[in-house]
Amino acid sequence: MKDLRKAVFPLAGHGTRFLPMTKASPKEMLPLVDKPVVQYTVEEAVASGVSQIIMVTGRGKRAIEDHFDISYELEDVLREKGKMKLLEDIRRISFMAEVVYTRQKESLGLGHAVLCARNLVGEEPFAVALADEVIDASCPALAQLLDVAREFDAPVIGVQEVPPGEVSHYGIIRGQEIREGLFRVDSLVEKPRVEEAPSRWAVIGRYILTPDIFSILENQKPGVGGEIQLTDALVTLASHRPVYAVRIEGRRYDTGDKGGFLRATVRYGLKNPELGPDFRKFLVELLEHPEEV
Ligand code: G1P
Numbered sequence: 001m002k003d004l005r006k007a008v009f010p011l012a013g014h015g016t017r018f019l020p021m022t023k024a025s026p027k028e029m030l031p032l033v034d035k036p037v038v039q040y041t042v043e044e045a046v047a048s049g050v051s052q053i054i055m056v057t058g059r060g061k062r063a064i065e066d067h068f069d070i071s072y073e074l075e076d077v078l079r080e081k082g083k084m085k086l087l088e089d090i091r092r093i094s095f096m097a098e099v100v101y102t103r104q105k106e107s108l109g110l111g112h113a114v115l116c117a118r119n120l121v122g123e124e125p126f127a128v129a130l131a132d133e134v135i136d137a138s139c140p141a142l143a144q145l146l147d148v149a150r151e152f153d154a155p156v157i158g159v160q161e162v163p164p165g166e167v168s169h170y171g172i173i174r175g176q177e178i179r180e181g182l183f184r185v186d187s188l189v190e191k192p193r194v195e196e197a198p199s200r201w202a203v204i205g206r207y208i209l210t211p212d213i214f215s216i217l218e219n220q221k222p223g224v225g226g227e228i229q230l231t232d233a234l235v236t237l238a239s240h241r242p243v244y245a246v247r248i249e250g251r252r253y254d255t256g257d258k259g260g261f262l263r264a265t266v267r268y269g270l271k272n273p274e275l276g277p278d279f280r281k282f283l284v285e286l287l288e289h290p291e292e293v
Contacts, residue, residue, distance in 0.1 A: 008128045048127075127207065
């Protein structure tokens with residue numbers, strides 16, 4: 001597999017699980033401490049060697065473009081005030097990767113969103129990252145996939161084991177475990193009922209794909225929820241060529257879900273070097289003396 005240069009970020013979803021917050025603001029711009037969720041996932045991609053981010057956006061997502069653009073007025077103000085560290089942090093966001101945008105004009109599903117990036121990806125392998133799944137890992141999640149993609153010169157899907165009660169929220173793989181945490185994928189099923197799930201290994205929003213997925217997606221019929229599912233296209237891909245799945249090491253937070261977002265906020269709050277120590281004290285007091293804090 002050639003070097004991985006590009007990552008597709010499907011961002012056109014409506015964020016219905018997080019209403020009313022997401023009525024006028026993108027869920028990917030929700031803050032985890034002081035950075036929007038999408039920035040964490042862009043940083044993960046950049047740390048994995050990606051240099052071009054292809055954002056597939058939709059109506060109401062302009063705040064994401066502004067976040068990765070330059071803000072002259074803000075930079076002038078910070079320079080005048082001598083806040084050079086903050087200025088450096090702000091400028092780094094605009095220059096850490098080349099970010100290009102295309103729009104998914106209709107909500108036809110994740111598979112369709114990926115297909116919208118076809119011309120921008122061209123004929124090379126690429127990553128897909130679902131930005132609202134934030135993964136806190138010592139080795140960036142996409143880099144973990146890339147190791148396997150290079151070893152087998154094949155597409156790779158990131159998976160984690162989920163409890164039986166959660167399998168119906170995910171794409172689930174069926175495969176042979178060829179070494180610990182590494183599977184050769186025979187098939188997949190999108191959001192199965194627990195009795196029908198072939199395993200508890202859930203697709204977690206990180207993929208490394210090859211451009212032959214596009215001609216499959218182009219002909220993909222709508223699946224679960226009437227949407228063109230990436231999972232269904234991967235079933236066809238796996239029948240044409242070896243596809244692998246690797247267990248992602250790290251803590252994963254589904255920040256598009258209210259509970260997942262709260263857990264991520266607490267975790268990243270505790271990890272923050274400036275805020276963490278006081279925040280920890282507050283949480284301990286809150287649990288021990290809830291009526292006093
Ligand atoms: C999508 C995919 C699903 C995957 C999930 C991970 O579903 O279709 O296969 O397991 O992301 O979050 P969504 O959550 O967008 O419905």
